[in-house]
Amino acid sequence: MNKQKQEKMEPVIWESWQRSISYNIHPRKIEKLIAYSKEELERAIHENQKLLEIAEPYIQNMFAIVHDMKDIYINLLDKRCYTLKNWTGDEGEYILIEVGSHPGTCWKEKYRGTNGPGTAMYLNKPVLVKGWEHFCEMYHGIACLAAPIHDPKGDILAILNIAVAADEYNKGLWGMLLTGVRGIERELQHISHQYEMEALNQQLRESVKKERRLKKEVKEKAQLIEAIIDNMYEGLLICNTDGKYVLVNESAQDLLGANSNELVSAEIGYIGSLVVFKYENEKVVPIEEYLGNRVLKGETVENQVYIVEKGRSKRYIVANGTPILDEEGKMKYALLSCTDITKMKYNELAVKKQREFVGKVLDMLGVPMAVIRYPDLICEISNVKSTDLVNQLLGEKGNISNLVGKTVEEVVSIMQNQNFIEYMIQVGESRKEIFAKAELYAHSNQYYHFIFSPIFDKKNNVSHVAVTALDVSNEVNYNKKMEEMAKQKDDFFSIVSHELRSPAALINLATQMLLSTYYEKDLSDKARKLVHKIKQNSYRLLRLVNNFLDMAKIEEGFAHIEYTNVDIVQLTKAIIDSLQLFTLDKKIKLDLYTEVNKKIIAIDTDKYEKILLNLLSNAFKFTPSDRKITVHIHLVEKYIIISVEDQGIGISQEKVDKIFDRFVQVDSSFRRKNEGTGIGLSLVKILVEKMEGKIEVHSQVGKGSCFSVYLPDRRIQEEQGMTNYIKSSSEIAEIVNIEFADIYGE
Numbered sequence: 001m002n003k004q005k006q007e008k009m010e011p012v013i014w015e016s017w018q019r020s021i022s023y024n025i026h027p028r029k030i031e032k033l034i035a036y037s038k039e040e041l042e043r044a045i046h047e048n049q050k051l052l053e054i055a056e057p058y059i060q061n062m063f064a065i066v067h068d069m070k071d072i073y074i075n076l077l078d079k080r081c082y083t084l085k086n087w088t089g090d091e092g093e094y095i096l097i098e099v100g101s102h103p104g105t106c107w108k109e110k111y112r113g114t115n116g117p118g119t120a121m122y123l124n125k126p127v128l129v130k131g132w133e134h135f136c137e138m139y140h141g142i143a144c145l146a147a148p149i150h151d152p153k154g155d156i157l158a159i160l161n162i163a164v165a166a167d168e169y170n171k172g173l174w175g176m177l178l179t180g181v182r183g184i185e186r187e188l189q190h191i192s193h194q195y196e197m198e199a200l201n202q203q204l205r206e207s208v209k210k211e212r213r214l215k216k217e218v219k220e221k222a223q224l225i226e227a228i229i230d231n232m233y234e235g236l237l238i239c240n241t242d243g244k245y246v247l248v249n250e251s252a253q254d255l256l257g258a259n260s261n262e263l264v265s266a267e268i269g270y271i272g273s274l275v276v277f278k279y280e281n282e283k284v285v286p287i288e289e290y291l292g293n294r295v296l297k298g299e300t301v302e303n304q305v306y307i308v309e310k311g312r313s314k315r316y317i318v319a320n321g322t323p324i325l326d327e328e329g330k331m332k333y334a335l336l337s338c339t340d341i342t343k344m345k346y347n348e349l350a351v352k353k354q355r356e357f358v359g360k361v362l363d364m365l366g367v368p369m370a371v372i373r374y375p376d377l378i379c380e381i382s383n384v385k386s387t388d389l390v391n392q393l394l395g396e397k398g399n400i401s402n403l404v405g406k407t408v409e410e411v412v413s414i415m416q417n418q419n420f421i422e423y424m425i426q427v428g429e430s431r432k433e434i435f436a437k438a439e440l441y442a443h444s445n446q447y448y449h450f451i452f453s454p455i456f457d458k459k460n461n462v463s464h465v466a467v468t469a470l471d472v473s474n475e476v477n478y479n480k481k482m483e484e485m486a487k488q489k490d491d492f493f494s495i496v497s498h499e500l501r502s503p504a505a506l507i508n509l510a511t512q513m514l515l516s517t518y519y520e521k522d523l524s525d526k527a528r529k530l531v532h533k534i535k536q537n538s539y540r541l542l543r544l545v546n547n548f549l550d551m552a553k554i555e556e557g558f559a560h561i562e563y564t565n566v567d568i569v570q571l572t573k574a575i576i577d578s579l580q581l582f583t584l585d586k587k588i589k590l591d592l593y594t595e596v597n598k599k600i601i602a603i604d605t606d607k608y609e610k611i612l613l614n615l616l617s618n619a620f621k622f623t624p625s626d627r628k629i630t631v632h633i634h635l636v637e638k639y640i641i642i643s644v645e646d647q648g649i650g651i652s653q654e655k656v657d658k659i660f661d662r663f664v665q666v667d668s669s670f671r672r673k674n675e676g677t678g679i680g681l682s683l684v685k686i687l688v689e690k691m692e693g694k695i696e697v698h699s700q701v702g703k704g705s706c707f708s709v710y711l712p713d714r715r716i717q718e719e720q721g722m723t724n725y726i727k728s729s730s731e732i733a734e735i736v737n738i739e740f741a742d743i744y745g746e
């Protein structure tokens with residue numbers, strides 16, 4: 001396209017033409033039609049129905065005006081520039097067919113380059129486009145008069161286009177187009193006003209509806225709240241600043257014994273004429289202290305308990321009051337609420353009474369007792385005695401009037417005895433009773449046993465710990481006294497024994513002399529017998545005295561064990577050999593069975609002699625003639641066991657455990673027959689234990705007894721080497737005589 005051509009063309013056509021080229025539309029090429037599908041067209045017509053209705057009479061009018069024109073057609077395009085409808089004159093049909101413009105075709109610049117509707121849409125103003133001949137030379141000239149139709153908001157709604165043979169174009173057509181467009185726009189505006197009005201009306205209707213709905217909802221909610229308020233267990237009252245009730249729910253009416261009519265608008269003080277308000281301490285509440293009056297003064301009241309009396313009825317209530325302020329913080333209402341706690345209060349009183357009763361019973365028991373809640377360790381029940389005891393234990397700091405409500409921690413921290421807490425925790429954890437042994441409490445100089453017993457709840461959990469204190473001062477003091485007395489007795493025996501030992505030894509010596517060959521011949525048979533008896537009894541006396549002295553020595557801690565390494569087999573044999581006389585005399589067989597021929601261990605030989613002779617003398621004592629006594633030596637693990645087995649009368653099971661206690665004789669009837677003090681076995685046991693051994697007894701009544709002494713298998717380091725058993729036979733005979741003295745009692 002050259003400059004010449006541009007100069008010849010109207011600028012608007014030139015521009016349109018350029019735009020078409022930029023869209024790759026060649027002026028001389030017939031492009032493919034761009035058009036709506038059938039459905040799209042129907043939708044577009046439907047969307048623009050109102051527009052079509054409005055435009056129709058205008059366009060018909062236009063035709064009436066130009067009725068004499070042949071080559072004219074008018075078309076209405078939608079805002080996307082697609083033809084909605086065509087109106088043609090007689091010859092218009094022909095142009096229409098020629099240019100391919102029928103409903104649904106697109107007349108934007110994509111179709112054959114420029115055209116009126118496309119340009120009007122782009123420029124958004126009415127255009128006159130002449131000179132199609134520049135593009136499509138095969139057609140004769142056509143002039144396009146196109147103008148956008150705006151909706152009331154000013155957006156393009158449609159394009160009205162008049163196409164006319166160029167030679168038929170005249171200015172009147174231009175005016176007709178603009179008038180038509182304006183007319184249509186005005187009508188659209190009018191309609192849109194109507195629409196707006198309609199929409200406004202609709203909005204109004206809807207908001208009225210909404211308001212009604214809201215009102216209904218509010219009403220329903222209010223009814224609901226009213227129902228809730230009325231059905232609330234809690235009494236609710238609201239007073240205004242004049243002190244008048246504006247709301248009293250049913251529970252409140254019930255509590256005050258008046259109906260709503262009576263109360264609403266009545267003044268706060270009016271309630272006083274219906275009921276009497278009292279504080280818990282039965283003091284009448286003055287009107288100015290009525291809950292409503294207090295709240296109206298700005299006070300917030302929490303959990304105030306009142307007694308409400310009406311006639312003979314008496315109720316307990318707990319009341320709360322809160323001021324309700326307006327936005328500026330000024331008092332508006334007093335909101336009062338109250339709950340009937342009569343049942344609870346009566347239960348509480350009953351429990352209190354019960355507790356007091358239990359307390360009285362416990363007081364009468366005369367034993368200090370307290371019940372502690374577990375695990376928080378708070379005292380729930382306590383009797384006077386227990387409070388007294390705690391005060392006694394606290395000494396100067398003790399001024400507790402009642403233990404109930406106090407924590408154990410609180411009390412024991414003054415007492416500085418944490419054991420109490422530990423005992424209670426132990427009871428809670430073990431679920432078992434704990435017995436705390438006597439302890440002396442410095443301040444009180446008394447001894448107590450404490451018993452901590454668990455109390456279980458329904459679920460079988462420990463809920464309480466009952467603590468009982470037993471005053472065992474008398475018992476403890478008595479035992480102490482007894483111990484003291486026993487000691488005194490022992491001391492006495494010890495002294496007496498010392499004093500007796502020398503005369504007994506002298507008597508013994510004298511009798512021995514009398515019975516020696518030198519003097520014996522001068523004695524008559526009777527006298528000899530008597531002297532013999534004296535000798536025998538002097539041995540018994542010596543044995544007794546020796547035993548007492550040994551015992552006393554041990555108890556005073558003077559009995560030292562002098563270990564030497566000895567052959568226990570040889571020693572035992574020697575002791576047994578020294579008893580030949582007795583075996584013959586009593587016609588009892590005495591045998592030794594030993595696992596080993598020699599066994600060297602560390603023992604105190606004197607003590608061992610005593611032990612073995614004691615066991616053997618008992619065996620002889622309680623074994624009838626013609627029976628057997630056997631001594632066994634055997635080794636078991638770390639011990640050498642020496643057992644003395646007899647075929648004597650045996651010891652009953654119940655006595656077996658006691659024979660090692662001091663002064664125990666199994667059968668006192670034997671006392672006369674086989675005199676003894678019951679000290680021998682206890683001494684034996686102590687001596688065995690001193691040598692770090694142990695003693696056991698197995699016995700069967702009527703069959704015999706077996707005493708087994710366990711001595712540890714060990715030696716001591718000795719510089720001189722091993723000691724032999726070096727007592728002379730007369731020395732041994734003397735010991736045997738003493739240890740066996742009881743055998744010839746009579």
Ligand code: ADP
Nearest residue numbers: 618619622665666667676677678679680681705
């Ligand atoms: P005592 O020093 O008076 O001899 P013991 O302590 O030796 O007393 O013995 C205590 C009691 O044990 C004896 O009185 C006797 O009843 C019983 N007893 C001890 N040994 C035997 C035994 N071998 N057979 C039956 N009873 C025995």
